[in-house]
Amino acid sequence: MPHSLSSEGTLEEDSVLTDAPPAIPTASDVEDKDDPGSLPGAAEDHVKAAVKLEDMFDDEEDEEFPSSGLTDGAAQSSPPLTGPPQIAPSVNHSDSETMLAFYQRLFPFRYLFQWLNHSMKPSTDFGHREFAFTLQNDAYLRYQSFPTSDLWVASSNVSTSSLTQRSLRKDILRLNPARFEIGPVYTANPRDRKTLRKSTAFRPLAKELVFDIDLTDYDEIRTCCDKANICHKCWSFITMAIKVVDVALRDDFGFEHIMWVYSGRRGAHAWISDKRARNMDDQRRKAVAGYLEVIKGGAQSGKKVNVKRPLHPHVARSLEILKEHFQQDILERQDPWARPEKAERLLELLPDKALNDALRKKWDAVPGRPSVSKWADIDALAKAGVSKNLDRKALLEAKQDIVLEYTYPRLDVEVSKKQIHLLKSPFVVHPGTGRVCVPIDTRRADRFDPLGVPTVTELLAEIDSWDTEDKKPEPEDAKKLQDYEKTSLKPYVDYFRMHVGSLLKAEQSVKREREDEDPMEF
DSSP: OTTOOOTTOSSTGGGGOOOOOSOOOOOOOBOOSSOOOOOOOOOOTTSOOOOOGGGOOOOOOOOOOOSSOOOTTOOOOSOOOOSSOOOOOOSOOOOHHHHHHHHHHTOOHHHHHHHHHSSSSOOHHHHTEEEEEEOTTSOEEEEEOOOOGGGOOOOSSSOHHHHHHHHHHHHHHHHOOSEEEEEEEESSOGGGGGGOSSGGGSOEEEOOEEEEEEGGGGTTTOSSOOTTOOOHHHHHHHHHHHHHHHHHHHHTTOOOOEEEEEOSSSEEEEEEOOHHHHTOOHHHHHHHHHHHOOOOSOTTOSOOOOOOSSOOHHHHHHHHHHHHHIIIIIIIIIOTTOSHHHHHHHHHTSSOHHHHHHHHHHHHHSTTOOHHHHHHHHHHHHHTTSOTTOOHHHHHHHHHHHHHHHHSOOBOHHHHHOTTOOEEOTTOBOTTTOBBOOEEOGGGGGGOOGGGSOBHHHHHHHHHHIIIIIOOOOOTTSOOOOGGGGSTTHHHHHHHHHHHHHHHHHHHHHHHHHHHSOTTOO
């Protein structure tokens, strides 16, 4: 039977999974999905208190911003278009048999365990972690958790670590959820929360700092798609966002263990696993989110970018990253001001009435003038002297703000502000598209193709093809291939394994430093 389940039960497959390397080269509770409560978390001394972005600007001078000739050295953005926009499928791919086969044969349970546990040896980082399951009938089970090593007796042939991660796998195979989400680490086992005498005894201690970027937040400026639909053209917005946010998290905050994950349809999530990030309380998470937030206001609001001058170094750096994308991905591919009503939006963002009137007259005389030409017209008419009172500095700043409004990341900052917020696990299957939520290699972000991410049915078919057609005689002592190694999921699992290995190495280094400290030294 195609992609059939193992006849040996549910535990055999995991027993051959190897541990992550230490280094890399370079269902009892059904709860509401959103918990309105805001609980305090652990303090973090290395991040300053909440400060709005516009209050953090320094005195650097503005750099010249080109008006239209941005094609020199343009950054490669999204994959080249080979035809009309491709729209992600919308049928339901999470039938129970397919999902069960996926969990049993392909889901990287061990690496997920090590990623969340921060160690090979089970700890409360995993044992007190909340998981939430969305079942096939849409029931939502919160506060699921899985035991740590002290609740198990290891056999002579099976490690305690395996037993711990197998319990997660056992419940997932038993419940067969459509997907599951990951929450914080609590002060107590989430399953025991109702038995605690004091409500304050159950509170979140730690959770990865996360960010969520969704293409629906770009609907007012993307012209190729809307709602849940995506194509290569509009995916470039996600590529730009990843570049800007990732460099800020690394260079401005010093975070190292950052993993970006495709949401399965129209967005991406960032997971920051550094210990400093995990231990941030809500106030500090809000501060980081506020630092990165530049676009403010909904679709019906006016000017969405209001940054002070001189530009903050983060904003200036972001402009350098984004201005080349603006020429290719916005002006050429999106053509955002082709329609007269959209062109009026552009004029609203310019500071001079006389210049606006001249531009409007020119564009009305040439219907269908492309956005590339309209953007160039701004400087051309300004130099022609159509406005005697034109403030050229104000015009430059307005153009910078326009570039930011059409390219800067549009973050769902509410996702980032609270420890208790749950986020979809990496490697689950999106029920609408069937695509796996795979990691994105930021070193090759320009080449990531969301429409080329394998679907669960394709992966299971690849296993069947390997087993029936591509299997070749192997020596008896040859290493047995994992099922994921037979599929196009392999590079994504390998990337995840290396990310986990880097995290474990860092955690071990910190632990070793603590052990080397003299306990009597103050």
